[in-house]
Amino acid sequence: MLTNYRTVVYANSYAIAHDERVYKAPHDFNPDRYSAGEPYPVGNFGFGRRICVGRFLADNSVWIMVATMLSTLNFCKKVAQDGRPIEPRVRFTNGGTCHPEHFDCDIRRRNSTATVLINAS
Known part of the structure; x- marks a missing residue:
């Protein structure tokens, strides 16, 4: 062509x-x-x-970041005042790039060793 x-x-x-x-x-x-x-x-x-030319670096960097977060942090649903978990409504934006819209969640370090690892990375 x-x-x-x-x-x-x-x-x-x-x-x-x-x-x-x-x-x-x-x-x-x-x-x-x-x-x-x-x-x-x-x-x-x-x-x-x-x-x-940086596509492998980009893919591997995202993989390392996600692996570090999953191994050192706990991701949980936000809890209401009455003790029930709040179900997040996960929605995505539309356009040239797509990403999740804001939703509340609870992210906490797993332990003190995780804190050291997070600070070192």
Whole structure:
């Protein structure tokens, strides 16, 4: 395929990551889908010659951060004054980037050793 000089071509990352011929339930939030052998979407970092050279550093940095948080912190539902847990309403924003909207939760360090590890990282 040929394009005119100075034509800007964008890859449709959304369509690539939601292709029903590739993914069983592309619109369902299911992080386990990738452990079952479905391909991991890589469009977030660009394509071809101009793919992000720091993509592995970025992926590994996020993995290390999440692993550190899960190993040193307890994430719990907020508790109401009557002692019942408050069910969070998890909603996401729409747009060029998608992220969860604010919801209350309780995050606490597991122990004093976790505090030392968190401060050192």
